[in-house]
Structure formats: structure tokens, C-alpha cells
Amino acid sequence: MYGRRVLYLIGLVVFTGASALCGFATSTLMLQLSRGLQGAGAAVIFAVSLALLANAFHGQDRGVAFGDNRHWRVLRNCLILGSVTAEGGAVTIAVEERRLRSLFERVEVVEDVARTLPEDDERRARLLAVSDSALAEEGTIRPVIAARLLGLSEKTVRAWAAAGVLTVAQRSPRLLLDVRSVHAVSHLVGELRAAGQDRDLLDQVWRRLEDAALLDREDLRDSLDQMRRGEGRVLRPVSSASPPESR
Amino acid sequence: MCLGTFMLLLDITIVTVALPDIQRALHSSFADLQWVVDAYALTLAAFLLTGAASRTCTAAACCT
Numbered sequence: 591m592y593g594r595r596v597l598y599l600i601g602l603v604v605f606t607g608a609s610a611l612c613g614f615a616t617s618t619l620m621l622q623l624s625r626g627l628q629g630a631g632a633a634v635i636f637a638v639s640l641a642l643l644a645n646a647f648h649g650q651d652r653g654v655a656f657g658d659n660r661h662w663r664v665l666r667n668c669l670i671l672g673s674v675t676a677e678g679g680a681v682t683i684a685v686e687e688r689r690l691r692s693l694f695e696r697v698e699v700v701e702d703v704a705r706t707l708p709e710d711d712e713r714r715a716r717l718l719a720v721s722d723s724a725l726a727e728e729g730t731i732r733p734v735i736a737a738r739l740l741g742l743s744e745k746t747v748r749a750w751a752a753a754g755v756l757t758v759a760q761r762s763p764r765l766l767l768d769v770r771s772v773h774a775v776s777h778l779v780g781e782l783r784a785a786g787q788d789r790d791l792l793d794q795v796w797r798r799l800e801d802a803a804l805l806d807r808e809d810l811r812d813s814l815d816q817m818r819r820g821e822g823r824v825l826r827p828v829s830s831a832s833p834p835e836s837r
Numbered sequence: 838m839c840l841g842t843f844m845l846l847l848d849i850t851i852v853t854v855a856l857p858d859i860q861r862a863l864h865s866s867f868a869d870l871q872w873v874v875d876a877y878a879l880t881l882a883a884f885l886l887t888g889a890a891s892r893t894c895t896a897a898a899c900c901t
Binding site (some may be wrong): 597601602605609615616617618621622623625626627628629630631632633634635636637638639641642643673674677680681684 | 838841842844845848850851852853854856857859863864865869872873876877878879880881882883884885886887888889891
């Protein structure tokens, strides 16, 4: 039929042409057919290149030519393993980030609606419970994903987790963060960024979280409610509640 | 020759990276995307033996 060299060149032309077709594909079917043609070309190159090498090299040289060389084999395996792992890792991170981003967006829509209702409305509590349970279902989040969602570096996210700003759900074998805390912090970071404050983010987020925790305390909330109703019982400021120690 | 072999092995996996963009650009379904990945591997496997056999014919003049 054909000589090996000619067959190799035919394979190369088919492979290259089909690759170009893949690039110019305007529909999925065209892409699939081009990929098929590419595979056919690749099969010819793959089969013939081994025969060409076997023909050109003899004895010990043939082993080296086939890549049956210990150093090359180790390097090749590392390269394959590394590229497959990196590729798979990048894809899963992108998919996970997109999923969580859309979850956060949906939760925020629910929260926005809930905030339009008065605080003592039962529907508000129900809506907030829905958004909270959606986040709770997700459970945990990897620091690398949290970093992308918060627009921070992974190192910063780990530092924030160590500082207690982000709740740690699991420390070993690998660090996992609580999704709800990441979502709460993403609100704060977004607000601070919108206000143009990008410096000392950790301190500011921490301060805001403490304020929120203070608001969550029932005694404070009760006294605020009483104040609003005009009952006039004011919570004493923290500084006067605990007088400075005398030395 | 090594570059050629490298390219055609790379082609099996590299398309995975582009799948999200392919889906956006061509509005493909999930099954379509699976076929984009598999079409290559399937024809590669199918024609590997044919490709090898077609050169053996000339080399050893064994065709009958």
C-alpha cells in the first residue's frame, strides 16, 4: 500500500487538517466529526512512528529511542501524573467555585427579600431559615474556593481561619471551612470593598463580626426592642460596666 | 516524531480544559460534550490497529 514515511505524512496531514477544522468548528456536530477525524490521523501517526523508530534504531539504541530509559521513564511518568493532576484540579476548582457562587447569589436574593419584611414578621424568619439551611446543606468549603469567592489569596483565607474570622469545620487531614461563615464574611468584604476600604480588611471584618455577635446577644436585642417601644431601659455601655482595675 | 506523539496524546486530555468554553460558544448539551471527548479516543482506538496493519502490508509484503 504505502511506505511508512508516506503513511506517517498522510497521518500528520489528516491530524493537522482535522485539528484546524476543530478550531474553526461552528457547531457541535462539526466539532465531533473533526475530533473523530483527528483520532483517525492520530492513530496512523501513533502506529507508524513506532515502526519508523524500530526501523531506524537497533540494539541498545532502540531502547533509548523508544523511551525505555530509566531517567526518561521517571521524568515522563512525573510529567503525565503532574499534568493530569493539575488539569483535574483546575477543572474541579472552577466547577466548585461556579456552583458555590451561584448558591451564594441565590441565598442573597432570598436574604434581600427577607430584609424588606419587618423584623417581627414570621415570614422574614422563615425566609432567613431557608437561606441558612441552603448554606448548611453545602456544609464545608475548601480554602482555595473560599479564597476565590472572597477575592483574597488562599494564604489570607488560611490566616483568617487561624484568626477565627472564618469558622474551621475540619482541621485535618485537610482544612475545611464552614460555608455559612464564608458567606457572612463575603457580605462584609463586599460591603467594605464597595465603601472603598481595602486596607486592614481583617481588622475591619473582625470588628464588624464582633458587632454582629453583640447584636445576636439576646439581652442586647431585648433592651433595644424595649428602647424602641419607649420603655427607656438602656443597656449600660461596656466600659462603665467593668471599671478599670486599680493598681 | 516525539513531538507528534506528544501532541496526539495531549489531545486526549487537553480538550477537557476547553469544555466550559465549548459549551458556551456552541450551546452544547452534556451528551454532546461527552461525544467531543470520546469521538477522539474512540476513533484513535479503532484505527490504531488498521493504521499499523496498513504499513505492515508494505513492509513485509504480506498482503494477500
